[in-house]
Amino acid sequence: MAVAPAGGAHLQAARDALHTLLAAEPVGPAFAILRLPEEAAALLAAVEAALAPGPSRSPPLGEPEDPAGEAGFTAAHLAALERVLGSASLETFLRRRPVCRLRPGGAGPETEWEDWHLALPELRAVLLPMADPAAAPWLGRRLRRLLDRRLLLELARPEEARRRGPIGLCLALASLTTPGFLRFDDVLGAAGRARVVLGLLPEDMLADPEGFAFARDFCRARGYRLALEGVAAAALPLLAPDQPGLDRLGLDLLRLRWSPDLPAQGGWLRAALPAERDRVVVTGAEGAAAIGWGWEEGITLFQGSLLRPRG
């Protein structure tokens, strides 16, 4: 990596030299010239990628990391998990992650709400290390419904509900009309519901568009805020192609999954993001590049392990 003033001859000379050296390489450009500070986020992303060669993409909420080896998932695995999960206490697998407001030049991250979930990878490691629900997506969905029920059960304890601040939950579409959810809804009361962000997955929306519309309208009528969860940038042209995209979907928030290649996407992505940037959360923001890119795009809500809220 070299840094030089814009318009100088050094970079051009270096680029020519690299071209000569790499002329035999059949694949795309081995280097890029980035303008600073405009393309600082792209530079940060490149540096972070170089420093941490492992995959930096975080899995969507509620889904496991890709297993290193070949792990299957059968109906027998699911039946065994259901037997255990039906009775075991899952309190130790409850996790929360803050979603923070972080402004450029601001004082530091401030928690807007906390995402609650059951740590499926850890549960899996304890219960059934050789099985991977990702190998059988529909069995995985049923497992997700079960975990949702357990999560809602934990969160619906009235004394818990009173103690908690604003929360975010990513739930399966089918979970939103279950008795467990209605009980949770009842315990929350109207004021509590207004402090809950419900995240719905795009794959659930596409798998059952009509069911999505029904559950969405019900949840909105109850006063929840609704988010589209774990959205890949590449899915934006499909889901929110016009500026009022979120309004058309009937949702309040877009939770955009960070990926190091976002800064390189340029104008189309900027145009595809909701104009009210306050309605965008960058999730999996594990590095400075994610925050830098978010700021360049006017986004100030982030979720990621880097964020340590004040106080």
Added chain:
Amino acid sequence: MTNEHATAARPPPTLPLLPAVRRSLAEAPGRVALRLAPAGPLTGTPHRRRVAKVLLQDAALSGGGQVFETAAGDLLLLGAARPAAARAAAALARLAGDAGPPETWHLPGDAAPLLAWAETASLPPPAPALPDPVPGLAGLDAALEALPPARVLRRRGILLHAPGRPPLLAARRLVFSRAALMAELGPPGRDPDLLRHAEDRLAARLARLLPGQAPGEELVQDPPNSPLLLPLPAGMRPGAAPRAGLIGVLPLAAAADPAALADTRRDLAAAGWGLALGGLDAAALRLLSPGALAADLLLLRWSPGLAGQAAALAGVNPVRLVLTGCDGPEALDWGRAQGLSHFAGPHVETLLAAARLRACPEAAGCSQRQCGERATATEAAGRGFCRNPRLLAALLP
């Protein structure tokens, strides 16, 4: 599954009601509690119970307070404002008929009897945490492995009806019959996710029984290399297409990860397959832009609700669309008005059967319905009574 931490089961605890009652007494003087006793006219059956609970919840919504169901089966509205509680009590009394109004405690005056009752009441243990246990779940995969796909597969026609040309059977489609699959699977078939899992596993087996490779040939009986749509299993790339014209169908949910879908489509194309996405319907068109769906074909499910969604199709080349589920001439009329020319569904099967009967010299004694059923069968036995199997299998009736 022998881990001790995981199997150390704890019975779910019941919660005492008394703390909630005390809080309510402290927080809301001048309020009311209503109680419906167990096994009464409004609590005796689950259905009446739900109705009674909704009425109490409505009162809590407008008048404050909270509704509890005790372990013994009482329904309690606690801490509601008097007017809302009185309205609920009157409504419940009307429903309960002769049994009269619910027990009413005015607070704080009636605190003593309320507290005395609450001493002994507890909230039930939380509802069972499982989706209801499904008998046969553990053996589902083995049952699927033993199930011949032909028992639950149906072959359907796709009609090409372009303006100014006679209708033509342009392609075939293999689909799973949900009804047949549910009948084969028993209880697991009643869970929507398990049903989709079954389809997925069977699609994986189908990919190994492809037409052109014995013994899959019998599933289709089409002229060689005529276009054929068949379900693809999630996450599995079929091998090199054994013949031309194969198009794999993935559910719309596959489009949630466009990068993975693009990889799949590229791999399929390299192996000689086309890609179709199923599951697009009127509700989906209200949510997404079909023009951004990266697939060779889009299967659009007909419903009268599509009529209001024509504008959403503006960005899609009609050649990429197949209107499925056409149940009458109005579906075809609507599709043609949008520039579509490919149609499938029961109405198309009826048209095809009628065309076959007109063309068939052996048709004496055959009804249109029989001809239609034989044409959709993928088991040889299902076509056995046809005396003209060549015409039954032909793409040009």
